[in-house]
Amino acid sequence: MKTISLIDVASYMPRQVVDNDFFSSGDDESVHAMFRGVKHRHHVSADESAVYMIDQASRRLAEKLNLNLATDVDILITNVTCPDMPFTGCGATVAHTLGCRPKWILDIHNGGCVSFIQMISHAQSLMTCHNLKTALLCNVQNAAGRIFSSPENRVRKQARIPGDGCGVGYFVANDESPVKSVVHRNFGEYADDMAIIRDDGARWWEPSMHAGYIDFSETKIADIMARANRIVPEVIFEACRQAELPVCEIDTLITNQPNRIFLRNWREALQTPKENHVQTFERHGNLFGAALPICIEEAMSTGQLKNRSNLVLGGFSHAGDLAASAVIRWRPA
Amino acid sequence: MQSLQLAIDDLPGVRRIENCTKEEMTGLVMEMTHAVYPHDQIYGQYCTIQSYVECPPEKAFEYLSDVYTLQEWTFSMRNFSPTDDPGLVAAIDRIGGETEIYTRTIANRAAMTVDYHCAWDQGEKLWMIYLMRVVPAELTLNKPGCVILWTNCRHPFYNENPYPEKAPANRKVWVGDMWPFFYAGHQIELENLKHILEYRHANGLPMTVGDLR
Numbered sequence: 001m002k003t004i005s006l007i008d009v010a011s012y013m014p015r016q017v018v019d020n021d022f023f024s025s026g027d028d029e030s031v032h033a034m035f036r037g038v039k040h041r042h043h044v045s046a047d048e049s050a051v052y053m054i055d056q057a058s059r060r061l062a063e064k065l066n067l068n069l070a071t072d073v074d075i076l077i078t079n080v081t082c083p084d085m086p087f088t089g090c091g092a093t094v095a096h097t098l099g100c101r102p103k104w105i106l107d108i109h110n111g112g113c114v115s116f117i118q119m120i121s122h123a124q125s126l127m128t129c130h131n132l133k134t135a136l137l138c139n140v141q142n143a144a145g146r147i148f149s150s151p152e153n154r155v156r157k158q159a160r161i162p163g164d165g166c167g168v169g170y171f172v173a174n175d176e177s178p179v180k181s182v183v184h185r186n187f188g189e190y191a192d193d194m195a196i197i198r199d200d201g202a203r204w205w206e207p208s209m210h211a212g213y214i215d216f217s218e219t220k221i222a223d224i225m226a227r228a229n230r231i232v233p234e235v236i237f238e239a240c241r242q243a244e245l246p247v248c249e250i251d252t253l254i255t256n257q258p259n260r261i262f263l264r265n266w267r268e269a270l271q272t273p274k275e276n277h278v279q280t281f282e283r284h285g286n287l288f289g290a291a292l293p294i295c296i297e298e299a300m301s302t303g304q305l306k307n308r309s310n311l312v313l314g315g316f317s318h319a320g321d322l323a324a325s326a327v328i329r330w331r332p333a
Numbered sequence: 334m335q336s337l338q339l340a341i342d343d344l345p346g347v348r349r350i351e352n353c354t355k356e357e358m359t360g361l362v363m364e365m366t367h368a369v370y371p372h373d374q375i376y377g378q379y380c381t382i383q384s385y386v387e388c389p390p391e392k393a394f395e396y397l398s399d400v401y402t403l404q405e406w407t408f409s410m411r412n413f414s415p416t417d418d419p420g421l422v423a424a425i426d427r428i429g430g431e432t433e434i435y436t437r438t439i440a441n442r443a444a445m446t447v448d449y450h451c452a453w454d455q456g457e458k459l460w461m462i463y464l465m466r467v468v469p470a471e472l473t474l475n476k477p478g479c480v481i482l483w484t485n486c487r488h489p490f491y492n493e494n495p496y497p498e499k500a501p502a503n504r505k506v507w508v509g510d511m512w513p514f515f516y517a518g519h520q521i522e523l524e525n526l527k528h529i530l531e532y533r534h535a536n537g538l539p540m541t542v543g544d545l546r
Contacts, residue, residue, distance in 0.1 A: 033360030221359070229368035265368035 041163025167293025
């Protein structure tokens with residue numbers, strides 16, 4: 001495999017910031033422990049499509065890195081929670097809007113909250129097999145504004161948790177900030193524990209007067225919690241082992257941020273100090289797959305992520321059907 | 334009954350379906366469920382361990398009830414002998430060099446509990462108490478054999494020897510200094526117990542040893 005490096009990230013956060021008064025129970029203390037701890041989150045508006053968000057974030061990134069988008073993107077990969085168009089995905093439109101001429105465009109759908117890590121693997125494979133040099137990886141989370149802001153859904157207890165945002169990362173086949181290991185583990189047995197529900201039983205493509213929403217099987221909550229407590233630290237330990245990095249030497253830990261209890265438990269399991277676990281849960285909510293690139297930018301802008309440090313990404317998707325982790329040696333030179 | 338129930342639900346810290354919704358309860362248990370727990374939080378004040386043993390519960394109880402079997406399955410209790418006080422047995426705990434250890438065994442056949450009341454250096458105040466219970470695996474695990482439960486509570490004397498004058502001269506260790514290793518040490522001894530019980534049962538050997546002198 002070619003060595004590939006994370007060069008930089010950029011984000012776009014939707015204009016609209018929503019505080020807790022928007023939801024049925026404004027008082028954070030009165031809500032279930034699992035759904036507590038978010039003060040603000042962003043919601044996409046109707047004019048903020050996934051394409052628009054990726055375009056905005058990518059232009060910022062291109063400006064930071066002085067990229068020529070027409071020539072400097074060989075591979076374009078996107079993951080969008082709630083796609084603009086379910087059949088086609090948005091990668092081709094993004095390429096057109098940005099003026100890119102990628103050799104490969106992939107819209108991946110199953111990586112969920114760790115799709116950024118999954119996209120790193122795809123980028124590395126494509127660079128290796130097709131002798132390509134550059135990749136733009138794009139995560140959009142837009143289910144908060146598109147799904148959980150409707151009058152029918154915003155009264156649901158989980159509605160306050162999701163928050164929208166877009167993060168993009170630029171990878172190059174060099175050893176500037178090398179990816180030292182990537183580990184994926186698939187658990188197909190958990191795939192059906194999360195579903196899109198409509199209260200009349202209609203499936204998402206069927207006509208219905210009810211809004212759809214994402215929910216977890218009530219009877220499986222304890223099991224989902226136990227598996228998330230287990231599979232995320234396990235996969236991070238394995239990625240660290242493959243990178244020959246003792247877990248006590250993780251300088252920056254970034255995970256997906258589904259709720260504050262998982263954040264606490266993963267940090268404790270890895271014995272990572274709180275200040276080394278970078279997250280924006282309180283002001284962004286659950287950013288799904290966009291959490292990783294957005295929090296990398298957070299770690300860079302706050303100065304937490306320093307040169308020559310060990311950046312570790314990890315997390316799980318949906319109800320646990322995929323756990324993944326990656327170790328990146330940040331700017332060692 | 335009604336008034337008693339109201340009083341119970343008003344007690345601070347009491348949470349029952351009457352004064353705590355199922356939703357609140359789920360929230361509480363999620364909050365309390367971590368991926369890992371510091372050793373001290375689990376074993377700091379109490380040390381409870383357990384093991385499945387492929388040996389009928391009655392035979393395990395019989396073995397544990399015989400105080401002299403302690404010289405087989407414990408790591409360091411040796412040289413047992415009766416004392417003038419009926420039921421009180423003296424031995425040497427070699428983990429403390431030449432330290433004398435006194436043991437009185439209180440067994441209850443109906444409950445299948447065997448409690449060893451022990452102390453280092455003197456036999457008047459037996460404050461190191463090893464609480465053992467044998468549970469039929471047929472009932473609890475739906476298979477033959479038994480489960481042995483073992484609990485120690487951190488008596489304040491573990492933190493400070495109350496009878497320093499009775500210790501052998503020049504002894505540097507105190508039994509309570511090893512409390513942080515109780516989980517591991519007892520686990521090893523419980524493994525000993527399991528292997529010995531399974532061996533004795535599988536080979537039809539007697540389940541008591543008696544005074545070996």
